[in-house]
Amino acid sequence: MPLTVRGRTAGRRGAARRPIAAATGALLLLIAACGSDPAPSGADNDAAGQPGAIVSLSPTATEMLFAIGAGDQVVAVDDRSDYPEQAPVTDLSGYTPNVEAVLGYDPDLVVTNADTGDLVAGLRRAGVETLILPAARTLDDTYAQLEQLGAATGHLAEAAALVAAVRTEIDTIVADLPDRDAPLRYYHELDNTYYTVTDDTYLGEIYAMLGLRSIATGGDGYPQLSAEFVLDQNPDVIFLADGQCCGVTPEAVAARAGWGELAAVREGRVFTLDEDIASRWGPRVVDLVREVARLVNPVPAVRPTS
Amino acid sequence: MTAVVCERVSAERGGVEVLHDIDLVVAAGAWVSLVGPNGSGKTTLLHAVAGLISARGGIRVAGVEPGRASRRAVARAVALMPQRPVVPEGVTVRELVRLGRTPHIPRFGSETLRDREIVDGVLARLELEDFAARPATELSGGELQRVVLARALAQQPRVLLLDEPTSALDIGHQQQVLELVDAMRREGELTVIAAMHDLTSAAQYGDRLVLLDRGRIAADGPQAEVLTVRRIAEVYGARVEVLDRRDGRAVLPLRGGRGSAADSSGAISVEHDGAGNPGADGTESR
Amino acid sequence: MIASPARRALVVACAVLALVVAVFVSILVGPAGLTPRGVLLDMADQLPYVRVESGLTPRQQAILWKIRMPRIVLGALVGAMLALAGAAYQGVFRNPLADPYLLGVSSGAGLGATLAIVFGAAAGFAGVPVAAFVGGLLAVGATYTLGRTVGGVRSEVVVILAGVAVAAFANAAQTFFMQLHDDTLRQVYSWMLGRLATDGWTEVLVVLPYVVATAAVIVAHRRTLDVMAVGDVEAASLGIDPARVRLLLVCVATLGTAAVVAAGGLIGFVGIVVPHAVRLLVGHGHRLLLPLSLIAGAAFLVVADVAARTLMAPAELPIGVVTAAVGAPFFLLVLRRSRGVS
Numbered sequence: 001m002p003l004t005v006r007g008r009t010a011g012r013r014g015a016a017r018r019p020i021a022a023a024t025g026a027l028l029l030l031i032a033a034c035g036s037d038p039a040p041s042g043a044d045n046d047a048a049g050q051p052g053a054i055v056s057l058s059p060t061a062t063e064m065l066f067a068i069g070a071g072d073q074v075v076a077v078d079d080r081s082d083y084p085e086q087a088p089v090t091d092l093s094g095y096t097p098n099v100e101a102v103l104g105y106d107p108d109l110v111v112t113n114a115d116t117g118d119l120v121a122g123l124r125r126a127g128v129e130t131l132i133l134p135a136a137r138t139l140d141d142t143y144a145q146l147e148q149l150g151a152a153t154g155h156l157a158e159a160a161a162l163v164a165a166v167r168t169e170i171d172t173i174v175a176d177l178p179d180r181d182a183p184l185r186y187y188h189e190l191d192n193t194y195y196t197v198t199d200d201t202y203l204g205e206i207y208a209m210l211g212l213r214s215i216a217t218g219g220d221g222y223p224q225l226s227a228e229f230v231l232d233q234n235p236d237v238i239f240l241a242d243g244q245c246c247g248v249t250p251e252a253v254a255a256r257a258g259w260g261e262l263a264a265v266r267e268g269r270v271f272t273l274d275e276d277i278a279s280r281w282g283p284r285v286v287d288l289v290r291e292v293a294r295l296v297n298p299v300p301a302v303r304p305t306s
Numbered sequence: 307m308t309a310v311v312c313e314r315v316s317a318e319r320g321g322v323e324v325l326h327d328i329d330l331v332v333a334a335g336a337w338v339s340l341v342g343p344n345g346s347g348k349t350t351l352l353h354a355v356a357g358l359i360s361a362r363g364g365i366r367v368a369g370v371e372p373g374r375a376s377r378r379a380v381a382r383a384v385a386l387m388p389q390r391p392v393v394p395e396g397v398t399v400r401e402l403v404r405l406g407r408t409p410h411i412p413r414f415g416s417e418t419l420r421d422r423e424i425v426d427g428v429l430a431r432l433e434l435e436d437f438a439a440r441p442a443t444e445l446s447g448g449e450l451q452r453v454v455l456a457r458a459l460a461q462q463p464r465v466l467l468l469d470e471p472t473s474a475l476d477i478g479h480q481q482q483v484l485e486l487v488d489a490m491r492r493e494g495e496l497t498v499i500a501a502m503h504d505l506t507s508a509a510q511y512g513d514r515l516v517l518l519d520r521g522r523i524a525a526d527g528p529q530a531e532v533l534t535v536r537r538i539a540e541v542y543g544a545r546v547e548v549l550d551r552r553d554g555r556a557v558l559p560l561r562g563g564r565g566s567a568a569d570s571s572g573a574i575s576v577e578h579d580g581a582g583n584p585g586a587d588g589t590e591s592r
Numbered sequence: 593m594i595a596s597p598a599r600r601a602l603v604v605a606c607a608v609l610a611l612v613v614a615v616f617v618s619i620l621v622g623p624a625g626l627t628p629r630g631v632l633l634d635m636a637d638q639l640p641y642v643r644v645e646s647g648l649t650p651r652q653q654a655i656l657w658k659i660r661m662p663r664i665v666l667g668a669l670v671g672a673m674l675a676l677a678g679a680a681y682q683g684v685f686r687n688p689l690a691d692p693y694l695l696g697v698s699s700g701a702g703l704g705a706t707l708a709i710v711f712g713a714a715a716g717f718a719g720v721p722v723a724a725f726v727g728g729l730l731a732v733g734a735t736y737t738l739g740r741t742v743g744g745v746r747s748e749v750v751v752i753l754a755g756v757a758v759a760a761f762a763n764a765a766q767t768f769f770m771q772l773h774d775d776t777l778r779q780v781y782s783w784m785l786g787r788l789a790t791d792g793w794t795e796v797l798v799v800l801p802y803v804v805a806t807a808a809v810i811v812a813h814r815r816t817l818d819v820m821a822v823g824d825v826e827a828a829s830l831g832i833d834p835a836r837v838r839l840l841l842v843c844v845a846t847l848g849t850a851a852v853v854a855a856g857g858l859i860g861f862v863g864i865v866v867p868h869a870v871r872l873l874v875g876h877g878h879r880l881l882l883p884l885s886l887i888a889g890a891a892f893l894v895v896a897d898v899a900a901r902t903l904m905a906p907a908e909l910p911i912g913v914v915t916a917a918v919g920a921p922f923f924l925l926v927l928r929r930s931r932g933v934s
Contacts, residue, residue: 095774193782193789224907228659231651232624245775257792258658261651358828381831388829394686394821396876401818408819409831414812461830 050154051109051129055102057094058113061133062087063282064146065111068162070153076105083276083284099123109152136202136281139209143167146283162283169286173293174209183213184299187225187235187264188278192246194225202281210292212237227258234263237296238270241278271295308366309334309465309497310355315363317347317354324350325361326521332497334464337488339512340501341532343542346518348501349389352467355499356386368464368497381409384465385458389473391450393442399453400438403429406460428456432486448479455483459490466491468500472507480504484511509533509554517541529555603874607887611668614894618664621898623905624655631656662790666799667897667911668890670788670852671862673803675889677845678863679870679881680810683817684838685748688926691863692849695755695842698860699762700731701853706766706780710773720783721798721854727762728850734758736842748824748838786859786912788897795855806848807886813841814878821876859893859912861919866892868926 053075056062062081065074077087078094092101094112099122102110110123110130120130131152133145143163150159186207188197197203198214201221207214215233216223242248250270259265277288310332317325325347332338340348354361357372357380365372368383385406394402406428407421429435432452437445445453451471458466468487472480488511491498502508508515515532517525519541525532533555538546549556619631626648633646634656648656677692685694693699704727708720735758739751770780790796816837819827824834853859866889867881874880893911896918900909 191779193779193787219907226623226901226905226908228655229623229905231655231659232622234651257662257790257794258654261654353825356829358825377828377833378831381829386826386829388826392821392823392826394876396871397821401877402822405819405822405830408815411815413816416815 051107051152053105053107054109054111054153055092055105055107056081056087056111057092057097057102057119058111058133059083059094059276060135060280060282061111061113061145061149063280063284064133064149065153067283068146068150068153068155068159070149070155073153075107076102099126103128111149111152138202138205139170139285141202142281142283142285145281166283166286170209170289173289177211177293178297180211183208183211184236184296185215185233186212186237186239187215187230187233188239189242189248190222191242192248194227194230195222196225197222203278206285206289207292210289210296212292212296227256231258231262236264236269236299238262238264239278239292239295240270240272241275243272244275269299307334308332309336309368310499311364311366312351312355313364315351315354315361315365317350317359317361319350319359324521325354328363328521328523330516330523330526332499334497335491335495336514337491337498337500337512339508339515340499340518341503341505341508341515342518342524344503345520346541347521348518349469350521351518352386352469352499352501355465356380356384356467358386378409378413381461381463383463384467385461385463386467387451387454387458387469387471389469389471391454393445393450395443397442398439399434399442399445400425400429402442402453403434403456403460406457409461424462425460428460431459431490432456447474448476448482451475451479451483452486455486463496465497465499468498468502470501470503472502472504480507487511505533505538505557506554509556533557600880603880604883604887607884607891611887611891611894614891614898615664615668618667618894618898619656619660621902622655622660624652626652626656626660658792659790662793662796663788663897664894665793665796666790666855667788667893669796669799669803670856670859671866671893671896672886672890673799673806673848673852674859674862675866675885675892676807676810676882677849678889679867679878679885680813680817680841680845681863682867683820683878684841685752686821686823687748687752688868689864690752691860692845693759693858693860693863694752695735695846696731696758696762697728697846697849698853698858699759699766700734701725701728701850702784702858703727703731703762703766703769705783705857706769706776709776709779709783710769721795724783725850725854728853729846731758731762732842732846732850736839782910783857784912785910786857786915787908787910788856788900799851799855802848802851806844809844810841811882811886813837814882817841817878817882857910857912859915861915861923862889862893864926865915865919865922869922 050073052073054065054070054073056065056074056077059078059081062074062077063083065071066084066087071084071086075088076090076092078092079089080094081087081089090105092098092105095116097112097117097119099117099119102119102123103126107128110119110128112119112130112132113134115130115132120132123130131148133148136142136145143166146159146163147156150156188203188207190196196214196216198216198219198221199205199208204214204221215230215235216225238253240248240250240253250268250272253259253270254265264270273288273291277284277291308331310330312328312330315325315328315330316323328351340351342348350359353359355365355367355372357365357367357375357377360373367380370379370383372380372384404417404421404425407417407425411417411421429438432455434449434452434456437449437453442450442453451474455471466487471483471487475483484507487498487500490496500508500512509529513529514527515525515529516523517532517537524541525537533548535546535548538544538548538557545560547558547560549558620626620628630646630648630652633644634648634653636642637644637646646653674692678690681690681692681694682688701724704723704725705720707727708723712719712723732755735755736751738758739754742750742754770777816832819830819832820834820837822830827834867885870881870884870888874884893915896911896914900911900914903909903914
């Protein structure tokens, strides 16, 4: 019987503790919430000015950070950030970010492209700011994001200079393009199940600048086509962005049943693009523009009827 | 001419020995009633004779050895009427009976005119022609037993094994089915081994009874030998009164400690005394 | 329940006609506008000794003969195989809810395909069908072994339960690997939901021998399957060996199923819906059920593929989604009916 009495007493004391603990917890949360800035608009942060420990969970953001000269402020980047080479790659995942793992690098700024898995909330509770730079819809978004990062990292001047340089170079490349009566029609292959892009996407805009139009329309910008559709549309140029992920080469495309009849295949206008450059929206978009321009320049203005 | 020979047959079910050293010889054209309490091994013995389970010892049925011969050969020699037949969906009576021809039709072949004629003949013999197109699921218990009997007969076996053929039937249908089987036996040189739990029916149709007790043969012979009060009390643990009647012995359950010397029908009651206790050695008394 | 040979022949003829119509409709559907006249003329042109100008351009001909026709034929083969395998499984297990995926072949194939996609991406996609095939067979082997070692009196039920266990395990493993490499999620799901993707006639030629051999064996056993319906004990007394028949037909049906799953992914409901529909029309006798399931299964999948290709053109719905959309309500209907009867 003494045991039971003791147990009951302990229980009652414990029971009294619980509301107090809850109240304290709530109070702490409140203080933490008031104390930190809402992440997405976060440009300025603590009193020091420049964040010295940046973690990037977005390969594009990594490229941007290094391009504007904030590279030595970066302490960790995600496992897919493979450019530039000197970026400190870790096994952090950008797809399924783990808050604790990110905090393990003691960052004062985290840059990512989406708020997955309550990343932002988790980081905020620990007092760390997050800057979300989502996938760009237009080239202007790229420029805006570069400037945002410049402001956030204290490299505003370099960012502005980079933006200007990229602008100028792209304008030059575009200006050097030959005139065409009709825009060239292209098929940009994202993977080997015929997912592609329409003109209404980032890539679509870049292609459009270079005088190209996608054979695909509609959908959310990334529709899935069928082999028959591509054959029927008979694009002038085919860009392959699935060489690395899915092992698709121009030879493999030519070997597909029926694709040998395509004008693009017959005239050798199936080109492989660097998958990374084609899927990111960072400063290397210049390289993409340059590469595509180089590839389509030789294509004659007047297409033979097929 | 022997139809069934069992020599020192033993069999197991689920690792437990159910039959021990069974010796049995059945002449062609005979009706042997297999009796015994639940779990005494009647069904197991029938399944062993039909080649459905593997058994130790020698078994020959109509010249075929179930352990060695192909299943088709065995099925042509012996047919089994199960206690509770499975009634598949969407099958007519005729189709069910037609399955009986399976051992005669080549494995990947089709049935011939002769097969169809045999099926028609069997349906006619058992007065099932009106039912032929009816779904089997719509049959009553009695009708279903006739259909299953028809199927067994369509197999044209030499030996027919019945596993408690009347347990699900009312008394009228019981008689009908058993009479039919006996008629077929007398006509067609069929040998019948019927496992029955109704001792009176067993005696009415079987001129020879085999009593199984816990996997062994406790008695094998004519009714007068097998159906005695003492033996039934030993094997079944039941108190009964045995009456000798024109068409066989009748075994009637006795209740309590009372017994009657004779019943009003004039049947001679054997083996009892005034108190209904078993007589000394089964001699008649009045 | 259809007695006369004349009526039987009529029913089969109707089914074949339905298949031919389905195939023809499917040939004419697609983004490339091929006219019926052009198609017919071109098909005539393919016959030996016939030379006709069909008016189709080489590109259109390529579309017709290298893209549409192989796909239609593959769809017919896959549908026929799945329906026949379903009927066979339902016959040997005496269970109207049995389908070709009962013993884990779908989960095994899914696991194999996932492993191939996740670990073999650099090697291209040739490895996926092979891995799916092997995975499917291994899973069924495991099911059967598991079922046999546990054994017991009601062996059919034990095997089915073993199949459930193996499928659960394979699914868990598959999910684990998918999560590990989440960038392959879309490819894996695309494969799993079923897709009649053809690269010319390759898939058809690979799948054809399996389907033909399997179909031949199963249809040859049509009478045996009728006998299996009365249960193991009675079937044995009628002269067949139920356990051996079950093993043989399961092996054969699994082989065929694994082959078509490797080619087309996991297309569900065909194996349940088609045999049941055929039973509702012509009864349970396997003599009609098996050939009709073959033909109806082929027609069903060809039509489903037309829907898959057109509902969201130019993109394609995974064909497994279409068969599920038709199959699930039908399945519930059958379930209700069978519950009502028993």
